[in-house]
Amino acid sequence: MKHLLTGALRREDAISLLDAAEDMHEVQDRQLKKLPALRGRTVVNAFFENSTRTRSSFEIAGKWLSADVINVSGSASSVKKGESLRDTVLTLAAMGIDGIVMRHGDSGAAQLAADWLDVSFPSVRVINAGDGAHEHPTQALLDAFALRRRLFGAQSRGRGLDGVRIAIAGDIAHSRVARSNALLLPALGAEVTFVGPPTLLPPGADTWNTTVTTDFDAVLQQPLDALMMLRVQLERQRGAFVPSVGEYIVGWSLTDERRAKLDDDTVIMHPGPMNRGLEISSRAAEGLQSAVLEQVTSGVSLRMAVLYSLIAGEEPQ
Amino acid sequence: MTTIIRGAKILGGETADLLVEDGVIAEIGRVSAEGDEIDAAGLVALPGLVDLHVHFREPGGEQAETVATGSRAAAQGGFTAVFAMANTSPVADSVAVVELVHDLGRRAGLVDVRPIGAVTVGLHGERLAELGLMARSRANVRVFSDDGKCVHDPLLMRRALEYVRPFGGVVAQHAQEPRLTENAVMHESELSGRLGLPGWPSVAEESIIARDALLAEQTDSRVHVCHVSTAGSVDIVRWAKARGISITAEVTPHHLMLTEELLAGYDPLYKVNPPLRRDEDVFALREAVADGTIDIVATDHAPHADEMKRTSFEDAAFGMVGLESALPVVLKTLVEPGHIEIADVARVLSSAPAAIGGLTGYREPLAVGAPANITLVDTADSSVFTTERLAGRSLNSPFLGIELPGRVQHVLHNGYRTVAEGKVVE
Numbered sequence: 001m002k003h004l005l006t007g008a009l010r011r012e013d014a015i016s017l018l019d020a021a022e023d024m025h026e027v028q029d030r031q032l033k034k035l036p037a038l039r040g041r042t043v044v045n046a047f048f049e050n051s052t053r054t055r056s057s058f059e060i061a062g063k064w065l066s067a068d069v070i071n072v073s074g075s076a077s078s079v080k081k082g083e084s085l086r087d088t089v090l091t092l093a094a095m096g097i098d099g100i101v102m103r104h105g106d107s108g109a110a111q112l113a114a115d116w117l118d119v120s121f122p123s124v125r126v127i128n129a130g131d132g133a134h135e136h137p138t139q140a141l142l143d144a145f146a147l148r149r150r151l152f153g154a155q156s157r158g159r160g161l162d163g164v165r166i167a168i169a170g171d172i173a174h175s176r177v178a179r180s181n182a183l184l185l186p187a188l189g190a191e192v193t194f195v196g197p198p199t200l201l202p203p204g205a206d207t208w209n210t211t212v213t214t215d216f217d218a219v220l221q222q223p224l225d226a227l228m229m230l231r232v233q234l235e236r237q238r239g240a241f242v243p244s245v246g247e248y249i250v251g252w253s254l255t256d257e258r259r260a261k262l263d264d265d266t267v268i269m270h271p272g273p274m275n276r277g278l279e280i281s282s283r284a285a286e287g288l289q290s291a292v293l294e295q296v297t298s299g300v301s302l303r304m305a306v307l308y309s310l311i312a313g314e315e316p317q
Numbered sequence: 318m319t320t321i322i323r324g325a326k327i328l329g330g331e332t333a334d335l336l337v338e339d340g341v342i343a344e345i346g347r348v349s350a351e352g353d354e355i356d357a358a359g360l361v362a363l364p365g366l367v368d369l370h371v372h373f374r375e376p377g378g379e380q381a382e383t384v385a386t387g388s389r390a391a392a393q394g395g396f397t398a399v400f401a402m403a404n405t406s407p408v409a410d411s412v413a414v415v416e417l418v419h420d421l422g423r424r425a426g427l428v429d430v431r432p433i434g435a436v437t438v439g440l441h442g443e444r445l446a447e448l449g450l451m452a453r454s455r456a457n458v459r460v461f462s463d464d465g466k467c468v469h470d471p472l473l474m475r476r477a478l479e480y481v482r483p484f485g486g487v488v489a490q491h492a493q494e495p496r497l498t499e500n501a502v503m504h505e506s507e508l509s510g511r512l513g514l515p516g517w518p519s520v521a522e523e524s525i526i527a528r529d530a531l532l533a534e535q536t537d538s539r540v541h542v543c544h545v546s547t548a549g550s551v552d553i554v555r556w557a558k559a560r561g562i563s564i565t566a567e568v569t570p571h572h573l574m575l576t577e578e579l580l581a582g583y584d585p586l587y588k589v590n591p592p593l594r595r596d597e598d599v600f601a602l603r604e605a606v607a608d609g610t611i612d613i614v615a616t617d618h619a620p621h622a623d624e625m626k627r628t629s630f631e632d633a634a635f636g637m638v639g640l641e642s643a644l645p646v647v648l649k650t651l652v653e654p655g656h657i658e659i660a661d662v663a664r665v666l667s668s669a670p671a672a673i674g675g676l677t678g679y680r681e682p683l684a685v686g687a688p689a690n691i692t693l694v695d696t697a698d699s700s701v702f703t704t705e706r707l708a709g710r711s712l713n714s715p716f717l718g719i720e721l722p723g724r725v726q727h728v729l730h731n732g733y734r735t736v737a738e739g740k741v742v743e
């Protein structure tokens with residue numbers, strides 16, 4: 001694997017990344033967290049779209065691997081000043097960096113960056129930290145990592161998620177998290193169900209490797225190992241996706257009542273940031289079943305594993 | 318001035334000489350006169366091609382194309398007349414701008430450049446532009462379009478149709494329901510869902526065409542549908558024609574050949590509006606040209622400077638250049654599979670678009686007494702399409718690297734040679 005652009009990984013590649021993340025996770029428990037693995041390497045966090053949590057997670061991951069991490073944010077980048085995305089990416093690469101972690105509001109941006117770099121700077125690695133409504137592969141990997149630890153604890157290494165039943169609920173259509181999970185989790189053997197308002201399911205979702213339904217309560221009546229709630233974005237209301245917040249909550253929110261009906265060991269997940277009271281109640285977000293903070297912690301370990309496996313193998317530029 | 322074209326296959330049929338005198342076709346047959354000779358042995362003689370839909374970007378977008386560079390692209394492609402869309406900056410919504418474009422075309426001197434007037438002021442869709450004044454100007458505008466945008470307000474569309482009727486004008490509609498296509502960048506489909514790109518559903522085109530057909534019937538006026546792209550649109554146009562409505566329709570070469578699968582790598586080169594669609598749409602469009610439901614092929618030649626395409630798919634500009642590749646793509650997608658004959662090419666790429674646009678001199682292809690607009694094509698040639706064949710200012714062709722049949726060798730425009738041995742004559 002040269003770049004990490006998509007959650008569509010081969011099972012063995014995904015498992016080896018998850019296992020590498022286990023190694024990194026152990027380091028997090030130490031007092032001295034820094035590993036020398038990427039000393040002398042430079043990673044640019046190019047965030048053309050703001051995301052404090054994902055950027056911080058990558059930044060910490062890079063620093064704990066002793067890489068030099070440079071943040072380029074949307075406002076500081078020159079894209080807004082008329083420089084093309086291609087020019088910006090190639091300019092960063094020309095400074096002699098080893099990897100670029102890229103978040104962009106447009107679908108396919110990371111893939112294009114990788115295509116441009118493969119021609120001019122083939123040693124530079126691209127890690128997709130979220131592209132538009134397309135993919136967010138490290139999020140899917142950290143979800144798989146956190147869930148695997150929850151389910152299998154110390155016996156996690158080497159395992160997939162075979163037979164694990166996961167429902168992903170909310171705005172599937174605009175969710176890069178949903179797309180990456182729909183590709184990654186089934187590759188690990190999991191059974192994925194998408195549930196959301198009919199207006200927020202992507203066209204052709206029935207052809208994905210998932211079950212698709214609009215009936216949240218019916219989904220909750222089936223045994224579930226994990227339930228992942230997605231963020232709902234009310235600013236999309238000009239798109240007339242749902243009649244009202246109230247109607248959304250009645251149909252698709254993880255309310256206290258719905259949570260009470262879940263099995264005690266169903267893991268509740270959310271990629272954050274959460275709209276408490278909208279897609280998830282505060283109690284559901286914070287109860288013992290919730291893995292929300294573990295997901296955040298896992299994010300650092302998983303991203304360390306990704307940076308390490310993509311960049312450490314190469315000779316420095 | 319006398320030019321003799323020796324031994325051309327007239328409209329792909331019998332071999333004959335063409336005598337051109339004083340800018341007019343004087344004789345077709347065995348010509349014994351003397352003058353400039355063009356050896357056309359093995360070449361097919363077509364009438365000069367006419368494109369009802371190009372974007373020449375001038376004024377305002379000269380980094381992508383000018384009337385002069387666009388005229389070169391047109392000549393290279395075998396065209397002798399083009400209709401230039403109004404979405405320039407400033408918009409061609411006034412006598413001043415349409416006369417400017419008209420005059421720039423004359424100065425370039427390679428093809429007739431007929432300006433298209435905007436339907437609404439600034440293409441804003443709020444009030445009618447001065448359609449009658451543009452019609453009476455020396456630009457002699459007969460085609461009106463807000464292309465790039467849809468005249469979506471049904472009342473404005475009705476008024477425009479009513480207003481142009483007395484002077485034989487036509488409203489060319491870019492059929493795109495705006496609310497159904499907010500932020501849309503590709504065909505809405507299983508693929509758009511996977512790629513996470515906002516979809517442009519077929520119904521956004523079809524619903525406008527259906528409405529406009531009924532408005533044309535109501536007003537007894539002429540509507541022309543730009544760049545039809547879906548099988549459903551074909552059905553609606555077919556229905557409207559059967560009902561006797563004055564509706565004409567065009568298809569672009571790229572919609573006759575390319576499909577949405579090309580977008581899987583997010584290459585902005587393939588970003589175009591309306592978007593590339595499915596195989597079934599391509600087949601329906603080809604059949605619609607064959608049965609006459611679609612009247613013409615028009616390029617929607619849309620040049621863009623490199624930087625407009627070297628960015629993310631969603632951020633990139635819509636459009637592709639098409640003048641130089643139009644005839645080869647028509648040969649490949651319509652003639653080679655047997656949908657139409659070479660002689661029909663003269664209709665869909667010359668006489669029919671001229672008739673829709675009110676352009677004289679093209680009524681009967683290669684008629685004695687008509688202006689000498691003649692394109693000589695080597696239909697036996699088959700070669701990989703490269704940037705060397707592009708004569709305009711921009712290189713955003715989706716056909717680069719694809720083997721295409723046919724090569725334009727010589728073009729006469731009003732008797733003057735604009736292309737010789739495959740190269741534009743300066």
Ligand SMILES: [Zn+2]
Pocket residue numbers: 464465466491543544590591
């Ligand atoms: Zn258009």
Ligand SMILES: [Zn+2]
Pocket residue numbers: 370371372402464465617619
């Ligand atoms: Zn156009």
